[in-house]
Amino acid sequence: MIGSEIPALIPVTYILFAILIPVIGLWKREITWHLSLLGTGIATVFSAWGLIHLIQTGETIRYFFGGWMPPVGIEFVYDGLAAFIVLVINTIAFLVLIHSREISKVEFPGKKMAYYTVSMLLMLGFNGMVLTGDLFNLYVFLEISSLSSYALIAIGEKRAPYSAFRYLIIGTVGGSLYLLGVGFLYTVTGTLNIIDMHAMLPQVIGHSSVIAALILMVVGVGVKAALFPLHGWLPDSYTFASSTSSALIAPIGTKVAAYILLRIVLFLFGVELIDAELPITAIIGTFAGIGILYGSIMAIAQSELKKMLAYSSVSQIGYIIMGISLANPFGFIGAVLHILNHAMMKALLFLVSGSLRLKEGHSLITKFDNSYRKKYPWTMAAFTTAAISMVGLPPLAGFFSKWYLALGTIDNSNWILLAIILISSLLNAVYFFRILEKVYLNNPETEPTEDLESASPQNNEVSFSMMFPMAVLGLGLLIVGIFNVYIVNIIFTMFPAGF
Amino acid sequence: MLDFFLGHYAYWFTIILLAIGLYGMLLKKNLVKKTIGLSIFQAGVILFFVSVAMKDGATVPVKADGLPVSEVANYMNALPHTLMLTAIVVGVATLGVAFALLINIYNRYGTLNEEELLDKIQ
Numbered sequence: 001m002i003g004s005e006i007p008a009l010i011p012v013t014y015i016l017f018a019i020l021i022p023v024i025g026l027w028k029r030e031i032t033w034h035l036s037l038l039g040t041g042i043a044t045v046f047s048a049w050g051l052i053h054l055i056q057t058g059e060t061i062r063y064f065f066g067g068w069m070p071p072v073g074i075e076f077v078y079d080g081l082a083a084f085i086v087l088v089i090n091t092i093a094f095l096v097l098i099h100s101r102e103i104s105k106v107e108f109p110g111k112k113m114a115y116y117t118v119s120m121l122l123m124l125g126f127n128g129m130v131l132t133g134d135l136f137n138l139y140v141f142l143e144i145s146s147l148s149s150y151a152l153i154a155i156g157e158k159r160a161p162y163s164a165f166r167y168l169i170i171g172t173v174g175g176s177l178y179l180l181g182v183g184f185l186y187t188v189t190g191t192l193n194i195i196d197m198h199a200m201l202p203q204v205i206g207h208s209s210v211i212a213a214l215i216l217m218v219v220g221v222g223v224k225a226a227l228f229p230l231h232g233w234l235p236d237s238y239t240f241a242s243s244t245s246s247a248l249i250a251p252i253g254t255k256v257a258a259y260i261l262l263r264i265v266l267f268l269f270g271v272e273l274i275d276a277e278l279p280i281t282a283i284i285g286t287f288a289g290i291g292i293l294y295g296s297i298m299a300i301a302q303s304e305l306k307k308m309l310a311y312s313s314v315s316q317i318g319y320i321i322m323g324i325s326l327a328n329p330f331g332f333i334g335a336v337l338h339i340l341n342h343a344m345m346k347a348l349l350f351l352v353s354g355s356l357r358l359k360e361g362h363s364l365i366t367k368f369d370n371s372y373r374k375k376y377p378w379t380m381a382a383f384t385t386a387a388i389s390m391v392g393l394p395p396l397a398g399f400f401s402k403w404y405l406a407l408g409t410i411d412n413s414n415w416i417l418l419a420i421i422l423i424s425s426l427l428n429a430v431y432f433f434r435i436l437e438k439v440y441l442n443n444p445e446t447e448p449t450e451d452l453e454s455a456s457p458q459n460n461e462v463s464f465s466m467m468f469p470m471a472v473l474g475l476g477l478l479i480v481g482i483f484n485v486y487i488v489n490i491i492f493t494m495f496p497a498g499f
Numbered sequence: 500m501l502d503f504f505l506g507h508y509a510y511w512f513t514i515i516l517l518a519i520g521l522y523g524m525l526l527k528k529n530l531v532k533k534t535i536g537l538s539i540f541q542a543g544v545i546l547f548f549v550s551v552a553m554k555d556g557a558t559v560p561v562k563a564d565g566l567p568v569s570e571v572a573n574y575m576n577a578l579p580h581t582l583m584l585t586a587i588v589v590g591v592a593t594l595g596v597a598f599a600l601l602i603n604i605y606n607r608y609g610t611l612n613e614e615e616l617l618d619k620i621q
Contacts, residue, residue, distance in 0.1 A: 136582050143589045147596050154600055159620055161603040168600065169524055172537055172593050176544045179586060183544070186579070187551050 006050035007063040007076035007131050010086060013043045014124035018117055025113035033101050036116040040094040040123065047087040054083050055490065062133070070133070070193045077133035077195070080494035081336065085130050085259050088340050089252045092347050093123050095469035096251075099351050100244035102466055103358055107242045108155050115155060119248060122148035126256045135182045135192045135268075138260065139175065142224065146171045149253060152245040153237045163236035170233045174223025181216030184209045194268050201269060205276050214280060217264055225257035227284070227321055228291030231314045235298075238310035243354030246306060250313055251347040255339045258320040262335060267496045271327050285325030289420045292318035296427035305353045305363035308431060309346065312390070315424060316342045322417060323405050329495065331408030336491050338401035341389070341480065345398060348386040348473040355379050355462045355470070368438040375460040380439055382470040387432035389477045392425045397480040404488075509550035516543030530604065530611045534597045541590040545583045552579035 017039030025032045054061070061078040064070065097119065104112050125145025132138050150171070154164035186192060188207055189200045204210055219230070226234045234254075238246045265274055265281070275281055295315025302308040320342070323335025353363045359376070360367075373380050389396035402421055409418040461467065480487065504511065520543055523536020552575065560574040605611055608619050 136585075140585060140589065143593070147592055150596050150600070154603065158607060161600050161607065162616065162620065165530065165597065165600045165604060168593070168597055169533060169537055173521075173524065173540060175589075176541050180544050180547060183548050183551060183579075 004061055004063065006046060006053065007061055007078035007082075008065070010043050010046050010050075010090070010127050011124055011131065013039060013046065014120050014127065018120040018124060021117045021120060022113060025117070029113055032113045032116045033097075033104065036097050036120060037094070039120055040090060040097055043123070043127070044087070044090040044094050047083065047090050050078060051083040051087050054078070054080060055493075058493070071191055071196055074137050075133045075193065076131045078131060080490070081259075081262075082130050084336065084490065084494065085256070085339065086127055088343050089126050089130070089256065090123070092251050092343050093119075093248060095472055096244060096247045096347055096351065099247065099354065099466050099469045102463060103242070103244045103354055106358060107244070111155055115152070115245075118148045118151045121145075122152060122248070126252055129256055129260060133194050135185070135194060135197070137192075139179050139182060142178065142260075143175055145253070145256070146175060146224070149249050152249060153241040155245060156242040157240045159236070160240040160242070163233075163240045167233040167237045170223055170230075174220045174230070176220070177216045177223075178220030181213040181220060184213035184216065194263070198268055198270060201273060205273050211277050214264075214269065214278070218261065218280065218284065221257055221260050221264065222287075225254050225261055225321065226314055226317055227261075228287045228294060228314070228318065231291065231295075234314060235307055235310040238313065239304065239307040243306075243350070243357050246310075247347055247350035247354055250310070250350055251343040254313060254317045255320070255343050258317060258324070258335075259339065261321060262324045265324055266327065266332070270496065274327060281325040281327050285322055285414070285417060288318040288322040288325060289417055291315065292322070292420055292424045293427070296424045296431070300427060300431045302431075303364060303366050305356070305365055305435075306350070308365065309349050309353065312428070312431070313346060315428075316346070316390075319401070319405060319421075322420075323401075323408060326405075326408040326412055326414070326417075328408055328411050330404050330411050332495060333488055333491050334401050334403075334405035334408055336494065337404060337484070337487065340487070341397040341401045341477070344473050344476055344480065345386045345389050348382060348470060348477070349390075351466070351470050351473070352379055352383045352386070355466050358466075359460060359462060365435055365438070368435060370439060370441065372439045376462070378461055378467060379470065382474045384436060384440075385474040385477055387436060389481070391429045391432055395478070395481045397477045397484065400481060400484040400488075509553070510547075513543050513547040513550065516540070516546065519543075528613045530601055530613060530616075533613075534594065534601065537597065538590065538594060541586075541593070545586050545590070548579045548583050548586070552576050 017035060021032050021035050024035060060080075063076040063078065065074045065076070068074070104115060108115055122145055125141045125148060128141030129138055129145060132141060150164045150168045153167060154161045182192070185197060188204045188209055189197050191197050191200065201210065223230045238250050241249070265284070292315050295311050295313070295318060299308045299311040299315065302311060316338070320335045320338050323331040323338060325331070355376070356363045356379070385396065389398035392399045392402045394400075402425065406418055406421050409415070409421065516539055520536045520538075520540025523539060524533050527533055527536060554575050557573050557575045560577045601611060604616070608616055610616055610619065
């Protein structure tokens with residue numbers, strides 16, 4: 001039965017295509033794009049099929065590599081949460097790669113083969129991180145995805161290699177700190193398997209090295225997730241990377257790191273243990289709250305669309321981590337739902353900025369005007385959908401994750417975080433509506449005269465291969481928003497033990 | 500007190516290595532020196548794992564007639580060492596990517612000094 005092989009098949013698909021693309025690319029450079037689409041497409045089908053299989057049977061699949069049982073061998077755990085996240089990241093990657101065709105011709109014409117090979121490795125790292133049930137294996141996949149994201153970020157504008165180098169320094173320190181934390185935990189428990197270690201931790205929780213390990217792991221993964229004081233690498237990296245690289249890394253990379261944080265806090269340590277010796281959730285929650293406000297305020301100050309989106313990512317990742325820090329069912333639903341919603345919204349927004357860069361050659365907010373709504377009616381419609389969803393207006397998806405997060409804060413009587421959610425929604429409205437205002441309202445200074453009317457800009461919409469993923473994501477936001485009850489019902493089955 | 504310092508000398512060594520690595524990454528202006536600091540930092544973590552797995556008077560975990568060990572406790576734990584082989588490979592790969600980026604930066608700006616680089620970028 002193929003069902004039990006699903007967790008291994010997804011990473012294997014990516015390994016296969018990471019080898020296949022350079023081999024075939026040497027012979028025919030043009031089809032590397034098709035091959036990368038085929039690879040992500042197959043992985044998406046596998047993950048969709050796996051999630052449906054999981055919902056029907058309700059059993060967690062534990063895949064043991066080489067038939068070695070967990071304490072000795074490495075296992076992949078395919079439970080509801082992992083299946084959900086894998087489906088989200090593979091679908092988003094598939095859509096972004098469809099969009100990348102036109103951009104790759106303009107932004108990195110000679111590097112196509114390398115780009116698609118490395119993006120396959122990036123997806124291998126992300127999927128492996130989500131699926132693995134072994135802490136050291138997680139480190140290896142973390143580094144695979146990090147190394148590929150450094151390479152992807154370095155393909156870009158003139159400043160891109162320097163921002164990639166800065167990210168490399170910070171990211172490697174984060175990875176090393178995580179590894180040090182794993183080392184501490186290994187010395188006290190003698191196992192690297194998450195399920196095994198979860199069973200052993202209650203006996204050693206008072207040990208000072210366990211607390212040190214928790215802090216080191218949270219800091220290490222927090223760097224990758226761009227948790228507030230550790231976000232320094234993010235804005236430059238996303239801004240100067242090529243449009244499609246940032247569209248690939250921004251929606252997925254930080255989400256996967258946030259998911260790892262969720263695994264460590266709620267699954268490895270567990271809800272009862274997490275605050276036993278140190279109020280770690282309160283600390284994470286405080287940083288997440290500061291990060292939400294900081295990211296929103298910095299986003300208002302930016303005049304470049306991609307940089308604004310990068311700062312807005314810092315803010316949005318704060319929501320997910322805040323949901324984790326609440327450590328109650330509503331917070332959990334909010335965090336998982338926001339992983340899905342924000343992945344869709346950010347992917348859509350970065351795709352729009354990529355399309356604008358292709359057509360206009362820049363994405364400066366100051367140069368936006370009302371001619372854009374005539375030149376790019378559908379792109380702007382997609383942008384509006386994502387923007388309204390980011391602000392959190394029903395019935396779009398963004399509202400519902402914020403709703404559950406707000407319920408979570410009320411459940412914990414944490415009024416400060418509730419206030420932060422409300423204030424940051426207003427701040428989101430400020431930085432998105434100023435763009436919508438420029439695009440959709442007539443500027444009184446350039447009131448159309450007879451001359452301007454005759455020279456009115458023509459419809460200059462992007463091609464179908466770029467429009468299609470944006471349309472899918474835009475409609476997806478609406479559909480996820482309207483049918484969020486069904487998704488929340490699926491998320492209900494993913495709670496870790498102890499909820 | 501002295502026992503505390505001498506008894507944990509391997510850990511102090513690790514901490515000193517991590518501190519040197521951090522110092523190199525944070526305060527050195529030359530990007531190559533930053534990379535060296537990064538490498539020292541990673542080596543510190545790797546040596547920590549190796550020192551944790553060290554056991555006085557124990558032998559390699561191979562059961563053979565040539566090794567007359569009956570007590571399991573007299574075997575060394577080989578797992579941390581093997582894990583660190585993987586971590587070393589990861590470190591080498593990181594260095595490779597770092598140097599590739601440095602070559603790229605040098606070709607574009609003609610300098611690896613961070614201050615000059617920031618001036619030229621502006």
